[in-house]
Amino acid sequence: MSCPVPRLPSIRTRPESADTRPVAVPGVLRVPPPVVPAGRDRRVARQRTAKLCAACILKHCSATLIVLAISAIESASGPGRSMKFKDYYKIMGLSRDASADEIKRAYRKLARKYHPDVSKEPQAEERFKELGEAYEVLRDTEKRAAYDHLGASWQPGQDFTPPPNWQGGGFEFHQGAADPAANHHFSDFFESLFGHAFHAGAGATGAGPRTRGQDQHSKITISLDDAYHGATRIIQLAVPEWDATGSRVMRNHALQVQIPHGVVQGQQIRLAGQGAAGAGGGPRGDLYLEVQLQPHPLFKSEGHDIYLNLPLTPWEAALGAQLTVPTLGGNVEVKIPAGSQSGQKLRLKGRGLGSKTRGDQYIVLQIVAPPAMTPAAREFYERMSRELPFNPRSHMGV
Numbered sequence: 195m196s197c198p199v200p201r202l203p204s205i206r207t208r209p210e211s212a213d214t215r216p217v218a219v220p221g222v223l224r225v226p227p228p229v230v231p232a233g234r235d236r237r238v239a240r241q242r243t244a245k246l247c248a249a250c251i252l253k254h255c256s257a258t259l260i261v262l263a264i265s266a267i268e269s270a271s272g273p274g275r276s277m278k279f280k281d282y283y284k285i286m287g288l289s290r291d292a293s294a295d296e297i298k299r300a301y302r303k304l305a306r307k308y309h310p311d312v313s314k315e316p317q318a319e320e321r322f323k324e325l326g327e328a329y330e331v332l333r334d335t336e337k338r339a340a341y342d343h344l345g346a347s348w349q350p351g352q353d354f355t356p357p358p359n360w361q362g363g364g365f366e367f368h369q370g371a372a373d374p375a376a377n378h379h380f381s382d383f384f385e386s387l388f389g390h391a392f393h394a395g396a397g398a399t400g401a402g403p404r405t406r407g408q409d410q411h412s413k414i415t416i417s418l419d420d421a422y423h424g425a426t427r428i429i430q431l432a433v434p435e436w437d438a439t440g441s442r443v444m445r446n447h448a449l450q451v452q453i454p455h456g457v458v459q460g461q462q463i464r465l466a467g468q469g470a471a472g473a474g475g476g477p478r479g480d481l482y483l484e485v486q487l488q489p490h491p492l493f494k495s496e497g498h499d500i501y502l503n504l505p506l507t508p509w510e511a512a513l514g515a516q517l518t519v520p521t522l523g524g525n526v527e528v529k530i531p532a533g534s535q536s537g538q539k540l541r542l543k544g545r546g547l548g549s550k551t552r553g554d555q556y557i558v559l560q561i562v563a564p565p566a567m568t569p570a571a572r573e574f575y576e577r578m579s580r581e582l583p584f585n586p587r588s589h590m591g592v
Contacts, residue, residue, distance in 0.1 A: 277382045279354035282328035282341065290342070294333070301329040327384055337388055356386045407470035407479035414463070415486040416453055418493055418500075421547060422522040424455030431481070451483065456549035458498055461485045492520060498553025500546045505562045506530065521545045521555050528557065536561045 283290050286300045308315055308322040315321065331337045348354065412431055420427075429451055432444040449468060457463065462482045469479025487495060494501045504519060514532030518525050523545060530540075538559045546553025566572045 277354055277386065279348045279350060279352045280324070280328070280381065280383045281348070281350040282331050284350055285324050285328040286332065288332070292332075297329070297332050301325065301333070327380055330380075331384070331388075340387065354383065354386075405473045405476045407472040407476065409479040409482060410469040411482045411484065413486050414451065414453075414483040415488055416457075417488050418490040418495060419522060420453055421457050421485065421487055421495075422455065425453045427451045427453060429483075449481075453485075454549060456547050456552065457485045458547050459485060459487045459495060493522065493555075495547060498546050498548045500553065500555040502555060502557050503560050504557045505560050506534065508561055508563055511535065511559065511561045519557060522547075530559070534559050534561075 283292070286292075286297065286304065288296060288300055292300075304325050305322070307313060308318045308325060310319040310322055313322070331341050410431075412429075414427065414429060416425065416427070427450070429449050431447050431449060449465070451463070451465065453463070462484050465481040465483065467478045468481035471478055492502060500522060502520070504517075506515075510517070510530055511534040512532065514534070515530045517528055517530055519528040519542075521542060526542065526545075528540065528542070536559060540557040540559070542555040542557065544552045545555035564571065566575050
């Protein structure tokens with residue numbers, strides 16, 4: 195019975211000069227593999243080779259032909275999957291010796307032309323995806339050098355399989371900042387050369403890797419009462435975003451901010467996902483608002499503690515008194531001990547700032563003498579000086 199297995203060509207995976215010399219294998223037949231034409235016939239040959247039935251080979255073929263069949267199958271299928279070659283220079287309309295500035299200008303020009311949101315060109319979205327992929331390679335010196343290492347003999351759309359042990363052609367690739375100008379997946383061709391680290395992922399936005407947006411920092415000024423009780427504020431911020439051409443622009447953004455109760459001067463309020471937009475479909479960064487407290491007519495804050503200067507009359511300080519004292523949480527009754535002096539501090543526990551554990555409020559006593567504006571007031575002070583001789587500077591020796 196004749197063997198149903200056809201003589202199989204050795205299909206090469208990159209352009210080389212045709213070699214039709216017979217294959218010499220010790221102990222087996224010398225079979226001259228025919229040259230397979232490019233295009234459809236080449237693809238058909240590969241498909242037929244890949245579909246050979248192993249059982250049929252074992253049943254009908256001699257050992258010598260089995261060796262040839264297996265060799266042909268390995269040659270046709272190759273160690274990696276086949277795909278179409280992409281000419282990134284042609285996609286961007288550039289020569290292979292284009293400078294970095296020429297690559298950047300070409301990308302911006304074509305991005306405006308083919309951006310799906312504004313373009314009326316046919317197949318604009320597909321062209322925009324290819325453009326973003328080409329720019330990702332050619333703008334990066336390492337990836338461009340590796341791509342150029344493949345040689346200039348490849349044609350767009352030609353069947354392509356990475357050379358054996360390719361691994362980037364000896365180059366190392368470092369993931370950098372992404373360009374968010376496109377909205378697509380990278381092709382199998384790109385991944386076969388540079389790996390999955392640069393794949394944008396499902397639903398991604400950008401021609402580069404999926405990266406998180408930058409955190410943004412700003413300040414928010416609030417009153418001490420709002421810091422104590424908490425409040426809601428509407429703020430206007432300029433937030434960096436990417437326009438249709440892939441350029442970075444600043445846009446005003448209204449944002450409702452919930453001020454938690456107990457915040458202190460310099461504390462940062464984190465608003466998750468309200469920072470700069472991510473690249474390649476990455477998440478937005480966070481927004482950090484630094485709290486600035488407005489001056490208060492009565493209170494002063496120091497960290498979590500609140501200070502209040504409390505004026506006293508001489509007789510209140512000397513005799514003691516029960517006084518109503520303001521706090522951020524409302525008025526409270528405070529007992530002033532007899533014999534109090536200016537500068538003396540009284541502590542009201544838990545009347546300061548803080549969310550879980552509040553600080554304290556300190557009352558700083560200040561004795562204020564009434565003015566001697568009338569004859570009666572002057573007579574009273576003169577009688578006091580005679581009846582209550584007192585020298586507050588005696589400790590100074592004067």
